[in-house]
Amino acid sequence: MATVVAMSSTTSPKSSLAKLVLCPKPKPFKVMVLGQSGVGKSALVVRFITRRFIGEYDPNLEKVYTFQTVIDNEMVYFEILDSAGESHESEYANLESNIRWAEAFILMYSVTDKCSFDECHRLKFLINYNKRRRRLTAKDSVLETPVVLVGNKADQTGDRMVSTEEGQRRSKEIGCVCFHEISVRESIDQVWSVFRDARRFWRVSNKWPRGRTSDADLHPAALGRPLARAASDSTPEPPAATAPFCRRWTEVDLDEEEEVSVARSDSTSSSGKSEGAEEFRARASTDSRLPPRPARPRHPPPGRSHPPPVRRMSVAMRGNNASTY
Numbered sequence: 001m002a003t004v005v006a007m008s009s010t011t012s013p014k015s016s017l018a019k020l021v022l023c024p025k026p027k028p029f030k031v032m033v034l035g036q037s038g039v040g041k042s043a044l045v046v047r048f049i050t051r052r053f054i055g056e057y058d059p060n061l062e063k064v065y066t067f068q069t070v071i072d073n074e075m076v077y078f079e080i081l082d083s084a085g086e087s088h089e090s091e092y093a094n095l096e097s098n099i100r101w102a103e104a105f106i107l108m109y110s111v112t113d114k115c116s117f118d119e120c121h122r123l124k125f126l127i128n129y130n131k132r133r134r135r136l137t138a139k140d141s142v143l144e145t146p147v148v149l150v151g152n153k154a155d156q157t158g159d160r161m162v163s164t165e166e167g168q169r170r171s172k173e174i175g176c177v178c179f180h181e182i183s184v185r186e187s188i189d190q191v192w193s194v195f196r197d198a199r200r201f202w203r204v205s206n207k208w209p210r211g212r213t214s215d216a217d218l219h220p221a222a223l224g225r226p227l228a229r230a231a232s233d234s235t236p237e238p239p240a241a242t243a244p245f246c247r248r249w250t251e252v253d254l255d256e257e258e259e260v261s262v263a264r265s266d267s268t269s270s271s272g273k274s275e276g277a278e279e280f281r282a283r284a285s286t287d288s289r290l291p292p293r294p295a296r297p298r299h300p301p302p303g304r305s306h307p308p309p310v311r312r313m314s315v316a317m318r319g320n321n322a323s324t325y
């Protein structure tokens with residue numbers, strides 16, 4: 001798809017035509033925000049775009065917002081679908097087609113509402129189902145779809161029904177790329193970090209499809225590092241979140257936590273030799289890189305004791321060119 005962006009104002013139409021400049025239309029990054037009614041989806045999207053917290057929204061309104069900003073020194077053209085809850089069958093079909101449209105998901109619940117937390121299970125299943133079906137047919141079949149799990153309304157401490165640990169665990173169980181616990185009302189930084197992670201994980205999975213990842217891109221420290229802003233960024237990227245209830249976990253964080261706890265609880269290697277956590281980590285972790293394979297000579301070195309492998313002829317070969325064997 002291309003858009004005409006400039007045309008020379010001089011001379012004949014023919015020469016003007018020759019000077020048409022065709023520029024590719026920027027590819028939008030399509031994000032869908034999903035979750036039960038009332039969890040704060042509209043509040044999240046509007047806060048991201050306008051930086052304001054607006055209390056009440058039309059619950060039936062399903063809207064696509066477009067917004068462009070700089071993330072990791074790259075201009076990103078967001079198309080954000082703020083979905084409405086589905087109650088009829090037609091709305092259910094609509095939800096499925098919306099899921100197929102999106103490239104990344106923000107799956108949201110409220111920490112004050114256990115039902116909304118349980119609903120995430122069903123919605124993640126729907127995402128998996130629709131994206132898997134697409135993967136079988138589409139050209140970009142190897143691309144993965146990141147889903148960020150978000151527990152909202154962390155400011156309502158007195159009404160909390162879902163603990164942070166439950167959120168963390170659920171994120172891992174249902175296969176989300178990372179987990180955030182936020183308050184849309186209290187912190188714009190936390191809202192930003194949700195969208196930033198959606199973009200980053202999408203970029204990683206598109207760059208290194210099917211688990212080929214680089215530690216520079218996936219390591220939580222790298223994901224959370226402060227970034228230089230481009231001069232063209234009209235909407236300044238806020239600094240990293242510092243509010244007390246802002247927490248973010250990635251699969252990598254959790255794996256690392258487990259790895260450390262395994263190393264602490266059982267620091268004896270299979271050889272029976274005791275080792276410290278550092279040694280264990282060095283031995284157990286590949287840091288996303290496989291150790292080099294031992295060199296295997298193409299031709300056996302002189303004086304090799306093993307007999308050469310026996311070549312077997314198939315029955316079909318016997319009749320044709322058995323003489324060559």
Ligand SMILES: Nc1nc2c(ncn2[C@@H]2O[C@H](COP(=O)(O)OP(=O)(O)OP(=O)(O)O)[C@@H](O)[C@H]2O)c(=O)[nH]1
Nearest residue numbers: 037038039040041042043055057059153183184185
């Ligand atoms: N205390 C608190 N309230 C919030 C927060 N985020 C949203 N709300 C409130 O939660 C209510 C629902 O927010 P919405 O953004 O309309 O929720 P929604 O998920 O879009 O709901 P539907 O449009 O019905 O799907 C509103 O009264 C918001 O003011 C938050 O972080 N803290």
